[in-house]
Amino acid sequence: LCDLLSHITDVSCSGPAVTGEFGHVYEQQYAVALFNSVRFEIEGGGAPQSQLLHRKNPLEDRSIFSGGLFQYLEENKRWRNRFVFVADTYNISFYENKMAHERSLRPKGTINCAGYKALTSMEEYLELISTSLPGIKAKVGSGQFVKCATQFPLILWHPYARHHYFCVLTEKEQKKWHAVLQDCVRHSNNGLSEECRVQTPAFTDAMRLHRQAQGHYGTWDMMCGGPPQILANLVMETLHPELRNLIGPRLKGKIQQRQRNWMLISEAVYKQVLSQTQAQYEALVQACEVQTSRLDTVLRTDMDQIITSKEHVSGKIRALVLPRAGQLLRGSVQPFLSSILEALMEPTSRGFSEVRDVFFRELVEVSKNTLNGGGKDKLAEHMEKISMLAFHPVKMQSCYEKVEQLNLEGLQQRFDVSSPSVFIQRAQILMREQMDNAVYTFEHLLHQSLEGKVQGGEDLCKTIHCCQDRVLKKYDYDSSTVRKKFFKEALLQIIIPYMLKQLSPSFHLDLPRFQELIFEDFSQFILVENVFEEVVLQSVTKDIMMAVKDAAVQKKHNLYRDSMILTNSDPNLHLLGENPSVDWATQFRGGNEEPEGALGGGGQSSRRRRQVVSMIQLDEMGPLPYESCLEVPGVDFIPEEGEIEEVEVKAQEPKEQKTPTEPDSPDSWPYCFNTIFLQCMTSA
Known part of the structure; x- marks a missing residue:
């Protein structure tokens, strides 16, 4: 155990070396980006004027979706019901129950979906797992380490970070949640803010030049999330294969247990790398900003x-x-x-x-x-x-x-x-x-x-x-x-x-x-x-x-030719865009009442948020246990077509096993490695 930990520590030291090389390139590109920004400010640049108005903060006082899911807890290998809330930031927070959320209690966990993939089948998931640790392949139904409580799983997969397992009771719930999770991933992978005219081009150019120096040209799937996350992905791009070659042959036990152990190790290393890149990037930006005035x-x-x-x-x-x-x-x-x-x-x-x-x-x-x-x-x-x-x-x-x-x-x-x-x-x-x-x-x-x-x-x-x-x-x-x-x-x-x-x-x-x-x-x-x-x-x-x-x-x-210019038939239209968004309920219905099913969030208990996506509500079905989406009161904001329909198959309620004490946090290094290596030594 000590020998393996020392090897992991030695390999992990390559992280600061990678970020140090990147930092040197970033400092060079920062000055170039500042030059381009000032030049653009002085000379200006033309672009076709959009005909449509643009809303600055479209999701103000809104949330995306919320409801109940069954979540698999890695630390005790059990399924528990959780109330999940997707805020306007597209971060996914899960709570013990709906009341805990409404009381603005601290969530059990929060997921930033940058770099994740949203899956709906165990076959897709196991295929990705097999590519992560070559030579270890498991088939569906062969006693995989996550046995879904229902036949409608929802899985968030990441090449380095923790995987998250959920499931629901109906196919309709699964489709809706999958669309929501995909939107969370899509939003989180949208790249860096273009409003930062110096930091964003400096970072993207430095990242591209650094990878090109390592022989990596072309697009990169992991250029997603904030700069610290992208830097962590850059480090893991080099570190992950080394860890796999070092640890893979040493893992003992059944196929499923080896896969689980490898995922826990990968997650723990990624969390450590991410904490380092966060501090290093902040220091790097601060050092560059000191030189900005000069x-x-x-x-x-x-x-x-x-x-x-x-x-x-x-x-x-x-x-x-x-x-x-x-x-x-x-x-x-x-x-x-x-x-x-x-x-x-x-x-x-x-x-x-x-x-x-x-x-x-x-x-x-x-x-x-x-x-x-x-x-x-x-x-x-x-x-x-x-x-x-x-x-x-x-x-x-x-x-x-x-x-x-x-x-x-x-x-x-x-x-x-x-x-x-x-x-x-x-x-x-x-x-x-x-x-x-x-x-x-x-x-x-x-x-x-x-x-x-x-x-x-x-x-x-x-x-x-x-x-x-x-x-x-x-x-x-x-x-x-x-x-x-x-x-x-x-x-x-x-x-x-x-x-x-x-x-x-x-x-x-x-x-x-x-x-x-x-x-x-x-x-x-x-x-x-x-x-x-x-x-x-x-x-x-x-x-x-x-x-x-x-x-x-x-x-x-259906493309316009470049020679065709649409004359602006509404010369005063863009002046309307400076006005606040229209509050239809207040101005035309004369009401200030909260919409049905509105949910609070983000500590704004006195100001309730309106929800974009409506809950699922079915006729001829009583409330289902474990706070499934089906039992949450419907929100009539944008009900889907065919929202009300009969369910022919009744889902089984998963059994909940109680433990006398809560285990250590799975996010901690001692818990991860103690669990992994005790299991490996026992199997051996």
């Missing part, structure tokens, strides 16, 4: 000279690189451009088209109900349901599924694309943003049209249709602009790493001599390696722009 002064004083110096160096590097880059482009990239673009465009365009259809169907339903029910009171009730449409994972699931058909098979190996998931999740996030922009714009246009006017059912429908048509035209334009930008960025993500991988060895020895052409005072803002990548980027940009432009001519993709 660097900013130099930049604003000598900006013209720095730009001139950079252009001079770029010209020299361009003359050296472009002939070889052009040859590579013509022979190995251009023949595949159209096929890559088609693979990206077809499912993405179907997804955006489905967003439009879902939005249209919801508005048609509002018109029908308003016409039948009459009055603004009924309209306000339905508009409350529509307002959070973009953040309703079940309603948006049909849109997301269209993009999940994106397949780069045949191109992944050639261009070193690890998986299409990076592009799928990005497209899904853009779809959600466009849906919310359309809904938000429709709300403001409708509210402006109705303000101070008395209208009956037919007049209301005409007003709704008028606003609907205006918004759909704006959506068509904006979705075209967003998709074309997405296609260009995706093509660059696929092609540029491939070209760098082919070209870098050829110019590796020639590039350092260009650093001598840069004044010493400007050398921290102009790095030859960055200039080389910019030259490679420029060499392929024209071909990518032309490929996307040609694709816009094809009607099947």
Whole structure:
């Protein structure tokens, strides 16, 4: 045991070495990113103006979903009922029961879903487990170490961190929870904030350059979460194989026990690495920010000279690189451009088209109900349901599924694309943003049209249709602009790493001599390696722009041509976006009552949150035990189609075994290793 622990400690020491190397690259890229930010601020940059309004804080005073699940507790190998709450941050918190949540007690645990995958079958899970520890494969039904309490499991899998096991009583619950969990993962994997114009590009460029120095080009699935999480994933990318080779052969016992032990070790090491990267990243950012004021002064004083110096160096590097880059482009990239673009465009365009259809169907339903029910009171009730449409994972699931058909098979190996998931999740996030922009714009246009006017059912429908048509035209334009930008960025993500991988060895020895052409005072803002990548980027940009432009001519993709400019028919529309979101319940129903089933959260016990996704509520069924989703009172915010239906199969209630004392926390190192090695020694 002591020998093995010492080996793990020695291997774990590689973590600070990795983060130290990254820190040096980050400090260099921080100055470059600051230069680019100040230059953009001075020179400005144009982009197509969006036609739709954008909501700054759409989930204010909202929660996503909550309900009861059965959770598997690793420390005592038992299933317990838990009340699960998904806040507007998309973090998943689970409590002892619903009352504990309503009293704002501390949750039993919280899951940040960055880097996770949401699974609904044990077959998928065991396949991923087998790839984590090669040579140890278990079959479903062969006494796996997690035996589900019901036939409807929900599993959150992570390559390094703790796995979480849940299950529910019906297939309907499983589908809804799976959509919610997928949305949590999607949101957490959405990358770093673009509002940080210095820290974000500095971090992403430093991460990319560091991995390229290790020979890793192309997309990376674990570039998700916050900077400390991404850094921990970077360390584990090197550390995990070493641990596996060291510990794998020493694990004893049955297959299931060896898998369990390996997962606990991996989790414990990952937690230690994450705690280190958190502290190291904070120290790194603080050290760079101390220099910001001085660097900013130099930049604003000598900006013209720095730009001139950079252009001079770029010209020299361009003359050296472009002939070889052009040859590579013509022979190995251009023949595949159209096929890559088609693979990206077809499912993405179907997804955006489905967003439009879902939005249209919801508005048609509002018109029908308003016409039948009459009055603004009924309209306000339905508009409350529509307002959070973009953040309703079940309603948006049909849109997301269209993009999940994106397949780069045949191109992944050639261009070193690890998986299409990076592009799928990005497209899904853009779809959600466009849906919310359309809904938000429709709300403001409708509210402006109705303000101070008395209208009956037919007049209301005409007003709704008028606003609907205006918004759909704006959506068509904006979705075209967003998709074309997405296609260009995706093509660059696929092609540029491939070209760098082919070209870098050829110019590796020639590039350092260009650093001598840069004044010493400007050398921290102009790095030859960055200039080389910019030259490679420029060499392929024209071909990518032309490929996307040609694709816009094809009607099947519903793209606007670049020459077509939509005139702004609502010159004062963007002024409406400065107004707060419309509170339909207060203004048109005159009520301040809390919606049924609203849940408190985040310590705001006096201000209750409205929930985006409704609970499941079935007819002819009494309350089920263990606080399953089925027994929680329904929330009528956006009920799904077919929400009320009969259940033919009654689920079995899992037996709960009580223990006289609570075990040690499974998050602690002593608990993990004591449990693992005592079991290993006993088996031996």
